[in-house]
Amino acid sequence: xxxxxxxxxxxxxxxxxxxxxxxxxxxxxxxxxxxxxxxxxxxxxxxxxxxxxxxxxxxxxxxxxxxxxxxxxxxxxxxxxxxxxxxxxxxxxxxxxxxxxxxxxxxxxxxxxxxxxxxxxxxxxxxxxxxxxxxxxxxxxxxxxxxxxxxxxxxxxxxxxxxxxxxxxxxxxxxxxxxxxxxxxxxxxxxxxxxxxxxxxxxxxxxxxxxxxxxxxxxxxxxxxxxxxxxxxxxxxxxxxxxxxxxxxxxxxxxxxxxxxxxxxxxxxxxxxxxxxxxxxxxxxxxxxxxxxxxxxxxxxxxxxxxxxxxxxxxxxxxxxxxxxxxxxxxxxxxxxxxxxxxxxxxxxxxxxxxxxxxxxxxxxxxxxxxxxxxxxxxxxxxxxxxxxxxxxxxxxxxxxxxxxxxxxxxxxxxxxxxxxxxxxxxxxxxxxxxxxxxxxxxxxxxxxxxxxxxxxxxxx
RNA sequence: GGCUGGGUGGCAGAGUGGUUAUGCAGCGGUUUGCAAAACCGUGGAUGCCGGUUCAAUUCCGACCCCAGCCUCCA
Numbered sequence: 001x002x003x004x005x006x007x008x009x010x011x012x013x014x015x016x017x018x019x020x021x022x023x024x025x026x027x028x029x030x031x032x033x034x035x036x037x038x039x040x041x042x043x044x045x046x047x048x049x050x051x052x053x054x055x056x057x058x059x060x061x062x063x064x065x066x067x068x069x070x071x072x073x074x075x076x077x078x079x080x081x082x083x084x085x086x087x088x089x090x091x092x093x094x095x096x097x098x099x100x101x102x103x104x105x106x107x108x109x110x111x112x113x114x115x116x117x118x119x120x121x122x123x124x125x126x127x128x129x130x131x132x133x134x135x136x137x138x139x140x141x142x143x144x145x146x147x148x149x150x151x152x153x154x155x156x157x158x159x160x161x162x163x164x165x166x167x168x169x170x171x172x173x174x175x176x177x178x179x180x181x182x183x184x185x186x187x188x189x190x191x192x193x194x195x196x197x198x199x200x201x202x203x204x205x206x207x208x209x210x211x212x213x214x215x216x217x218x219x220x221x222x223x224x225x226x227x228x229x230x231x232x233x234x235x236x237x238x239x240x241x242x243x244x245x246x247x248x249x250x251x252x253x254x255x256x257x258x259x260x261x262x263x264x265x266x267x268x269x270x271x272x273x274x275x276x277x278x279x280x281x282x283x284x285x286x287x288x289x290x291x292x293x294x295x296x297x298x299x300x301x302x303x304x305x306x307x308x309x310x311x312x313x314x315x316x317x318x319x320x321x322x323x324x325x326x327x328x329x330x331x332x333x334x335x336x337x338x339x340x341x342x343x344x345x346x347x348x349x350x351x352x353x354x355x356x357x358x359x360x361x362x363x364x365x366x367x368x369x370x371x372x373x374x375x376x377x378x379x380x381x382x383x384x385x386x387x388x389x390x391x392x393x394x395x396x397x398x399x400x401x402x403x404x405x406x407x408x409x410x411x412x413x414x415x416x417x418x419x420x421x422x423x424x425x426x427x428x429x430x431x432x433x434x435x436x437x438x439x440x441x442x443x444x445x446x447x448x449x450x451x452x453x454x455x456x457x458x459x460x461x
Numbered sequence: 462g463g464c465u466g467g468g469u470g471g472c473a474g475a476g477u478g479g480u481u482a483u484g485c486a487g488c489g490g491u492u493u494g495c496a497a498a499a500c501c502g503u504g505g506a507u508g509c510c511g512g513u514u515c516a517a518u519u520c521c522g523a524c525c526c527c528a529g530c531c532u533c534c535a
Contacts, residue, residue: 010465028535036535043535073533153464156530162463163531205533227535231465234534257535258466264527268534295484296474301467301528307485311473315484321498345475353475357483367499432494439496450497457498 002057002347004223005299007231007254008155012349015253017222023059025051026213026251028226028234029111031068032092033077036099037274038289038304039260039267043227045290046257046298046350048105049391050225053346056390064216065108066209067093069115070202075191085192099277102286104392110216114208118194121203121211124245125183125196133244136198137174140186146179149240155254156232181237183207206237210245213238219246225255257298267304275304285404287393288312294352294391315360316393317402317459319384322363324398324457326370326381334379338362342387352391359388402459410460411445420449420456427451 002015017023027047030040047065054061068074069089078088100107114121125142128134133148146152146160153159160179182204187193193200203211213221219242226235235254242250260267267274280289283306291312296302338358345354362384369377388394396404403413419438426434439449446461 007465030535031533039535041535046535071533157464158531159463228465228529229534232530233532259529259535261528266529266534270534299466300474303473305473308473311485318484318498324498348476351475354482357475360483364500370499427494430494436495448497451493451495452498459498 003349004253004255005349006252007256008251010157013253017059018220018252021059023054023061023223024064024217024221025054025061025223025225026064026066026209026217026221027108027224028209028230029065029067030092030096031071031073032089032096033074034092034269035095035276035278037267037269037276038280039227039274041099041103041277041289042260042293042298042302043225043257044100044105045103045293045392047225047255048103049294049352050223050255050350051106051108052390052392053350061109062217063108064110064112064213066212067096067111067113068205068208069093069113070192071205095278099281102281103277103290104286104395106392112212112216114203114212117208117212117215118203120215121207122184122194122196124207124211124214124241125203127245128183128241131244133240134183135176137176139174140199140201141174141182142184142198143175143180144183144237144241144244145176146181146240147177149244151243152179152240153236155236155239158232158236181206181233183241206234207241209234210238210241210250214242214246219248219250221251223253223255224251225257228256228258231256255298258301260302260304262304264303280309284309284313285316285401287396287401288316290392291316291356294393295356297353298350319359319363319388319394320396320398320401321459322366323381323384323394324402325454326366326374326378328382328385329375329378331379331382331386334376335362335365335383338365338383339387342390346390355387355391356393359384359393362387405460411442411447416442416445416447416458420458423449424456 003012004015005011006013027043030036036044051061051063070085074085074089078085081088125134128144129136129142134142134144136142163179184196184198184201184207185204186198187200187202191202193202213224224235239250262273265271265273277289288309289312292308293302295312295315338361342355342358345351345358348354362380366377366380366384369380385394419442423435423438426438442449442458447458448461450457450459
């Protein structure tokens with residue numbers, strides 16, 4: 001039985017879908033005005049693994065991940081770049097898809113965009129105004145009245161009184177209450193706008209997720225996810241909007257992934273300490289990034305460093321080395337105990353690090369079996385590939401992974417092969433001096449040779 | 462100030478009221494022309510102080526420290 005840590009209750013709960021056999025999940029995606037950084041990658045990879053695991057657990061999963069393609073930062077960036085908002089957002093949506101594809105992230109069931117859902121947004125704001133949860137201010141903005149929703153704060157554990165006591169609440173003359181937040185922004189000259197009952201304007205940030213999730217999944221659905229930084233105010237506000245609008249419970253399980261850190265500090269745009277996915281992929285294989293992310297529990301902080309990525313590479317090298325030269329065969333009932341342990345780990349709030357430990361135990365088993373029981377070894381290999389696949393790992397072949405040159409520099413494969421052939425000849429002649437010279441030469445190029453009875457194989461360090 | 466999380470061996474990172482995490486690194490073997498890979502064996506940890514218990518790293522309380530949210534942010 002799957003249990004999930006629910007941010008709403010701050011505890012693990014047994015997962016029960018609203019409709020048996022079906023899961024409806026919404027995750028807050030990207031605001032598209034820049035490239036994905038590692039923080040985005042974590043969210044994307046973590047929820048991809050959850051998506052995959054729910055599916056192999058037998059659920060039909062509808063997974064919605066939105067795209068925010070209109071907001072202040074986008075408008076600002078488009079002006080800076082001298083391009084239209086649409087040019088900017090299309091460019092970065094494409095870049096995001098390149099990054100997610102590279103990271104072997106499956107496409108969600110749908111990726112709704114805010115600008116395609118303006119009608120639904122306006123309708124929701126209208127309902128909130130009608131029900132007395134929102135009001136149009138003198139400046140043309142429409143605000144949500146936080147005081148009108150008694151349960152405000154139930155997700156973040158914050159009480160309105162405490163928030164007011166904090167010094168950081170902005171003062172805005174047009175709001176009736178400092179905690180009120182904007183649902184609809186009146187357009188300023190030169191800004192993009194859509195017509196609405198309150199005049200030309202555009203949606204506030206929080207309302208788009210309420211509108212899109214409800215449109216796609218209904219008023220009440222199973223899982224809503226996102227980064228920890230969205231818990232407040234974004235998700236708190238979504239609950240306030242949605243539940244006030246529909247009168248129903250909005251979401252059953254809230255899942256928040258932890259931050260990526262650099263030197264014990266949150267990776268963020270404002271601190272300028274972020275690494276983009278594409279920069280990292282110049283030096284590391286995508287699977288190494290995935291491994292690095294999933295090797296920590298999704299709620300823990302994830303410290304970024306090259307050493308960590310190197311570690312992921314060493315670990316993956318071990319797994320792929322075990323698979324090298326083995327033809328996978330159908331499993332039969334091989335390895336039910338491994339499969340059960342993997343499942344138990346994942347059922348325990350998606351404990352990917354523990355699930356990955358099973359992968360390494362399978363690798364050891366393969367290495368033990370391969371000399372004297374090729375059939376069992378091949379079955380173990382098939383299981384390793386299968387379980388790895390649940391996490392989106394071990395999706396390449398051993399040869400491809402071990403011989404891949406992530407930095408694009410280094411010897412071409414054909415040149416390596418030629419030198420290996422030369423060395424094989426020298427070894428046949430017992431010319432150990434020449435043989436070692438060639439190995440050292442390759443070693444300098446980051447190529448490791450491994451001699452066996454079947455010949456010499458090579459891999460990149 | 463209010464609210465959340467967390468402090469585990471050399472590093473990363475899980476679980477667990479008494480018994481192997483896992484990976485990398487170390488040490489000793491086996492193997493190898495030399496290596497590498499692999500296998501076998503092995504040392505090493507639970508922030509501090511109390512409490513509960515036959516037994517606590519694991520439960521409870523205080524303390525110290527770290528990170529995060531309360532402002533755009535995955």
